[in-house]
Amino acid sequence: TQLLEQSPQxxxxxxxxxxxxxCNSSSVFSSLQWYRQEPGEGPVLLVTVVTGGEVKxxxxxxxxxxxxxxxxxxxxxxxxxxxxxxxxxxxxRGTGGFKTIFGAGTRLFVxx
Amino acid sequence: GAGVSQSPxxxxxxxxxxxxxxxxxxxxxxxxYWYRQSLGQGLEFLIYFQGNSAPDKSGLxxxxxxxxxxxxxxxxxxxQRTQQEDSAVYLCASSLGGSLYEQYFGPGTxxxxx
Numbered sequence: 242t243q244l245l246e247q248s249p250q251x252x253x254x255x256x257x258x259x260x261x262x263x264c265n266s267s268s269v270f271s272s273l274q275w276y277r278q279e280p281g282e283g284p285v286l287l288v289t290v291v292t293g294g295e296v297k298x299x300x301x302x303x304x305x306x307x308x309x310x311x312x313x314x315x316x317x318x319x320x321x322x323x324x325x326x327x328x329x330x331x332x333x334r335g336t337g338g339f340k341t342i343f344g345a346g347t348r349l350f351v352x353x
Numbered sequence: 354g355a356g357v358s359q360s361p362x363x364x365x366x367x368x369x370x371x372x373x374x375x376x377x378x379x380x381x382x383x384x385x386y387w388y389r390q391s392l393g394q395g396l397e398f399l400i401y402f403q404g405n406s407a408p409d410k411s412g413l414x415x416x417x418x419x420x421x422x423x424x425x426x427x428x429x430x431x432x433q434r435t436q437q438e439d440s441a442v443y444l445c446a447s448s449l450g451g452s453l454y455e456q457y458f459g460p461g462t463x464x465x466x467x
Contacts, residue, residue, distance in 0.1 A: 247395075272452050283357070283444050283458025284396070291453065329395055333452030339384060339403050340411065341452065345395040 244268060245330055245344035253350045257319050262347040264330035265312045271333060273313045275304060278327040278346075287315075320351045355379065357459035359445050365465045366435055374430045374462045378447030385428050386446040386456060387420055396444065402428065403451075435466045 246265045254260055264273065272291040276284035288297050290306035290313060297304045301324075303316040317324055331343045358377045366372050378385050383404045388396040398412040402422040413419070417435075422428040432439055442463050446456035 274452075274455075281460065283446065283460055284456075285458070286455040289453060289455075327393075331396075335409070335411070337403070337409075338451035338453075339386075339401050340398060340409055341386065341401075341456070342398055343388075343396040348393070 244334070244342055245332060247328075247330060247344035247347050249347060250345065251348045251350075253352065254320055256321055256351055256353050258351075259316070259318050260320060260349070261314055261316045262328055262349070263312065263314050264344055266332075267311065269310050271310070271338070273306060273310075273330055273332045275313070275315055276329045276331060276343075278329060279325075284327075284329055317349075320349075322351045322353045325349060325351050357445055357447055357457050359443075359459035359462050361462060362460065363463045363465075365467060368437060368466055369434055371431065371433045372435055372464065374432075374443050374445075374464070376428045376430070376445030376447075376459060378426065378428070378445070379457055380426075382447035382449055382457070383425070384448045384450060384454075384456075385422055386448075387428070387430050388444045388446070389414075390442045390444055390461070392441075399430070399443075432464075435464075437466050440464055440466045 275287040278284040293310045295306045301318045327346045329346045386401045387399040417433045420430045442461040444461045446458045448454040448456045
């Protein structure tokens, strides 16, 4: 059982559509991060959210951290083929705040 | 500037052989992480090093796996007596600190055990 559950696992949409992907847990996290990974490369950080209820915008991407800090969502407006990739959420576990666990990811494919 | 580098990029080995994977982190980054990613899956935490503190080895799947970090810089991940289930991409990352800092990832080493 994944501590961070991501849904959907796979999403294929047309260019210009909107979408939301989710990251859920039964545990409270002090912060959550979203990364995007393209084939053959390591993940790249998109955003870190630290406050319950926080909303952060990065161009066409909107990130939200749940009020109870157990879940997060990523909304993409007017998706483009360049948004294609594996979207991963991650959060710290254990003492010290270094050990990081990742969800299994949402694989997004945006068709032109 | 230089990012995180890993070598080799690909490694094919026979079952039962030992392998060493290398990670060169970004200079000045005190934290270094190893993860394993199976095909199409998320990242599985293996181990992290932070400064001079004892490493957190809680994610290592068996005693065949070990890692060291020399001089607070380069790290090697060693897998002894490799098994087919060890086949995966092994990713290394470094950062300036803990969970609020960005982890910078290398391109990974793709390990195939035949």
